[in-house]
Amino acid sequence: MPATGRTGSTGSTGRPAGPVTRFSATVELVPVIISVDQTTPKLLTVRSPAHIAGQGRGAAALPSGYLDDALDRTLEQGVRRLVANELGLPVRYFEQLYTFGNRDRAPDGRALAVAYLALARYQPVHGPGEPEWRSCYDLFPWEDWRGGRPRLIDDVVVPALERWLATSPAGVLPTRTERAELTFGTGQARWDPVRALDRYELLYELGLVAEAAAGGKREAGGPRQGAGVTGGALAGDGLEGLGGLGVPLVFDHRRIAAAALERLRGKLAYRPVVFEVLPETFTLSTLQQVVEAFAGQHLHKQNFRRLVATANLVEPTGEAHVRTGGRPAELYRFRREVLRERPAPGLGLRRLGGP
């Protein structure tokens, strides 16, 4: 299958079996652009053309576009160009996320989506396609634990999980039980903020997100690993709104967004990515609020300060920031040098422990 040559084979070797049957596909680039507004983590959505997904006015979608073979030497350059040209948004961090290529992820022929996580400072975005910042937790309301355990988990998710388990064949019951407990922290397992993609995919299998209906018809926008839909939709639940938890996006875009949230949360612990959404100077409280916004959890304030201090990630500017009420906080600046000083200069939030 060294299909790297012009005349190779269909298989893994140089077996001289005639001309190569290459595989070509549409390739789209999908940036998941994330920022934060005050204490709300946001991501950028656009309106898909109205005829897509059979919804009026055009359903919400992630921005996406095509590589320009002439202009873009690398994939990342392509994403950068798209975001710069079409949205005019200065993005401060890019990272390739995952390549989604399920056959049925788009309705008209196989298209590969190379997704990127992008971080930007919050600013208004204008342009065609109605770009709009949207709270990440509109898409994933079960992910925000800052106000305590979200009600919909006990009201909707847990009952659905229990039905799922109750109708499980005995063979897979232990597996499913442990998966459910681990993913949603229901048993003795603790809620792990990072497993955002796992949770979305399990909710998909449970039929609790709107995309599951369309996806079921299209076979599976479902599990990432191609494990097949093992749950089966449990439609007609106590779901919110129009038939599913949270705001859906077209196709598998919400899955892509979930992957981005998972990656971002995981990165918080060992890479100083938060600073890419913050202004030049900021208070430690602001820093903490932003981390909490992304993590979806409150953190112990004093320990957080100690962490930031010992990590040597920031330096004081000497100035102070006055807010309403309370002692003014000192303003800090990100020490960008640490990127080259230490291997893993993150906020070592091992378990993202909250109070």
Add this chain to the structure above:
Amino acid sequence: MPATGRTGSTGSTGRPAGPVTRFSATVELVPVIISVDQTTPKLLTVRSPAHIAGQGRGAAALPSGYLDDALDRTLEQGVRRLVANELGLPVRYFEQLYTFGNRDRAPDGRALAVAYLALARYQPVHGPGEPEWRSCYDLFPWEDWRGGRPRLIDDVVVPALERWLATSPAGVLPTRTERAELTFGTGQARWDPVRALDRYELLYELGLVAEAAAGGKREAGGPRQGAGVTGGALAGDGLEGLGGLGVPLVFDHRRIAAAALERLRGKLAYRPVVFEVLPETFTLSTLQQVVEAFAGQHLHKQNFRRLVATANLVEPTGEAHVRTGGRPAELYRFRREVLRERPAPGLGLRRLGGP
């Protein structure tokens, strides 16, 4: 750029600009199949057709192949099918690695490579294309520190780094110095086994790997981030063999392999992936040797046992394994249940600390 519809635009929005100028490209699937033979980590290579890369008999390459749109619902299914059909190798773990899409990564037209990390138990492989297990450290001799700091680092790499720094413009000198120290652990920074890809890419920029010559002509198989070649080749060095450190692979395949090694090393700490290359039962010494093989470092034996024990990753079988000389070791078995018990059931080798 919601190019998800049939009639979209060229940009980030629904601007009605006529029919979509979609982008299509050849997409190949590239599994990096890794295993271990005794204490040697190995990866599977094949022979590319002889005319590729202008080398006799066909240079070594990673296996690769094409998706079959009819057969493969998901990308991972495609990789599984390729490996099963062409190599007949039972692979026990798959994970998408990265998508490589630099314009010049292949000589004849843009081809995207969706790379997968694959883990298998070691067994002979037959088939067309001359599949062959090859030591990972043939490709990356600087990565194996089990016999102490590899000589070629001080003999070849460090001098090249010093020349690189000596010829640096003052503006980028601090950046480069810190990058060099962090990547190769030369300054006060410690060697971080995980940064295998960073090291390969820096060596590429330094012109110390054979691919840099061809890649330089082709603009850049170079840095992953598309940062451009900032170093410039320093040809005519004290390089080994045929003009570069380690055994080269065709195109950017060695970069892909480096990415796989990096991912694998990173995963060791928080996912029990080692067991996928081990037989059903094994001794703790064997387990440690395999981890050491992948990590390229020796580990403190007693602490390793404690780690494995407290992590509850294995259970004794009751049987013992007799080897030549010394007390017989007990045989253990992987407790696959832990995958569902704890969020991150790895061998918490935070810094992969050796003795």
Add this chain to the structure above:
DNA sequence: GGAGGATATGCTCACACAGAGTATAAGTGC
């Protein structure tokens, strides 16, 4: 201008765990 509230900042304690070393057990070969 003093009280009370709010936020920022500093310090301490307990505990878990990683790193490193020492000691003992159970085989082999002579």
Add this chain to the structure above:
DNA sequence: GCACTTATACTCTGTGTGAGCATATCCTCC
């Protein structure tokens, strides 16, 4: 029997995390 090799158990110590208490400095309101 002995020397040698490998496996396994236990101890000690420093670091860093989780949690709580205490103090500082501003605001607003009376």
